[in-house]
Amino acid sequence: MKICDVLKKDRIIAKVEIDSKEDCINSLIDLFKGDARVNDIEKMRDAVHERETIMSTGVGNGFAIPHAKTAGVNEMIAGFGTLKKPIDFKALDEQPVELVFLLVGEENAVGPHIKMLSRISRLMNKESFRNKLINAVDADEIYSLFEEEEKSLLEIS
Secondary structure, three states: OOHHHHEEEEEEEEEEOOOOHHHHHHHHHHOOOOOOOEOOHHHHHHHHHHHHHHOOOEEEOOEEOOEEEEOOEOOOEEEEEEEEEEEOOOOOOOOOEEEEEEEEEEOOOHHHHHHHHHHHHHHHOOHHHHHHHHHOOOHHHHHHHHHHHHHHHHHHO
């Protein structure tokens, strides 16, 4: 499964003005209101926030990947956002975050969830890719960047 199989253009927000980690996560979750893949958006919200209390998903280099597995969804879903100004995400490197990738999977789909987290992390480890995302102006451009980067990653593998 590729990132672009899960991430859709209408689930991407660019240059959003947000002041806190909680508001950031909630804004990405709210992109899924009315989505048929979501059984219970509040159950989804609770799962993501609960996971965040265990340990920050701010992994470093200005990037966070809030994620969870829950019965609140009936298939893996993803959202992505770039922030107008970096926010404190309690990241491992103590640096603020401006790129946030939300990933929510089905409660029992551990393998696919871990594989997707790994794939996202691999892409986001590239500084040049992160910089392109930060400078992207809209969802179309961000989605195209993910498509191009994932294609080049698959060619290398």
